Amino acid sequence: MRHPLSPTAAMLALGILVVPLAAIPAGPAQAADKAAVCAEARERYAAMEGIDKAPANTETVLMYKYTFCPQTLTVKAGTTVRFLNVDKRTSHSVWFKEAGQAESDRLFPEEMYSLTLQDAGTYPYLCGPHWKQEGMTGTLTVTP
Ligand SMILES: [Cu+2]
Structure with a gap:
């Protein structure tokens, strides 16, 4: 049996660290990056005070680092969806443009x-x- 810290294993571990870093694009974040961003967003939400975390019949979408978390959400008709900015400085908006709605105010x-x-x-x-x-x-997505 190979020792767990053999040079080969160490090199593989290093490769795993190096490849994703080199693959991070300058533009929009990829799926894996979005998952990490959303994990961080949920932590920030959990630590946020003064906001009801379990309002009735409501789902929460977080806005953080140019990402909606989760990016896709399915709710039953009549459910309230609230979009909460958990960023540090950046403001965002919510705009159902295709549905012909007006853009929200800038959310700080x-x-x-x-x-x-x-x-x-x-x-x-x-x-x-x-x-x-x-x-x-x-x-x-809204279901009947
Ligand atoms: Cu934004």
């Missing part, structure tokens, strides 16, 4: 925007200032 850290959709369907949305350059978009 710890501010939120809520909406309740009654009609089943798939609703893509975006962040006004960050969808083009940063790919900050999401999709909300």
